[in-house]
Amino acid sequence: MTALEHALKELKDDVILMWIMVEAQLEAAYKAMLEYDQNLAREVMQKEKRINAYELKIDEQCEDILARYQPVAVDLRFLLAVLKINANLERTADIADGIARYVMDAPAAFDHGLLQSTHLLDMYTESLTMLSDTRRAFEREDTALARSIFQRDEIIDKYNIEALDIVTAHLQQSSPFIRQELLVLSIIRKLERVGDQAKNLAEEIIFYVEAKVLKHHSPKEL
Template sequence: MIRQFEQSLQDVKDLLLQMGEKVEIAIDKAVKSLVNLDEKMAREVLDSDSEMDELENQIDDRVAKLIVTQQPVAKDLRRLIAAMKIATDMERMADYACNIARVTLRLVESGQPLFKKLEDIPRMARITQQMVHDGINSYIDGNVELSKQLAQRDDEVDRLYHAVVKELLERMIQRQQFTEAALHLSFVARYLERIADHATNVAESIVYIETGKRADLN
């Protein structure tokens, strides 16, 4: 019975790992599609979203079945509850990646060129991808220290977000013809900032699993 539970729990971990990998890829593709105004890549991100929804449903179903049939307690129960929450956070991250891809499509369809080379937005994307990667590994390994480090990177993403918005506002004031494109880019920065927040939620879930206490790392 114990061995069966551990195998079922490992199956849940494997599904979460798949979600994490797909989120990393979605963020990467979405921002690259924006930088290059690549319509094909943007549509690939949107097409992959249904896979994330399916993985989330699989995790929810497996966790619910384990709770009903195995009646876990203490840390095992926390691990299962956290798995459902992490899956929800991952699904939301994928939704934000889709939102970025939609911005690409809007810019392509309207024929608006980017008025500058994007630097801070891709930097934000790289940080959030690493946060997702470390968050999932923290869950699998039970690494509280690594999960707490995510909060520091969340602060870095916040700083970049505010810098991007400030620059874009200045650009809109100086050159009104760039207003629409600048607004779209400010939305992208916001989506990445929200992805980082959800990655921090994952870190908080790991702390909860290992300590039984809720932590506010935001």
């Protein structure tokens, strides 16, 4: 193994670890929401600093490899993709932090019926699965799995629109749970952004494996 190959392998391992950390943050925020566990929500918020530090570490690794080895072709595409993947993962961790803050703001446990009727639980499960599937696609360089994310993001978008209609109807009926419903809607909007980040991750995987840029393409072109 050459020095460049060793450096790239180390970088990939670190990105996968970052990915797992972000997944854990999103899962912990989910558990905090379901169980109204504000201590766990606080823990998610505290661990955000660790994610930020890891993001800087990976950026520095990329810069070092670029300066030392001046990689070309697939190795250069990999580095460029990792820089964007790293940023997307950090944004996803920010979303987990935001959800944890909504749990801290909630005056009482979330009504399970409301979580179900707004599809928040389905949306959260799908978001977690999309994030873990993009990691597997990155590990295996599996562009077919990466491409499956695009259609699933459309499902997330559909849930988001339906939830807005449901909460709006509740508010028009003078619901006694206005604060909770607004918090649920805010969490749903955060999850819609997780879907967007997963789609961005998938695009970067396809870019470095196939040398195809998919930004601004319609779903039929993907």
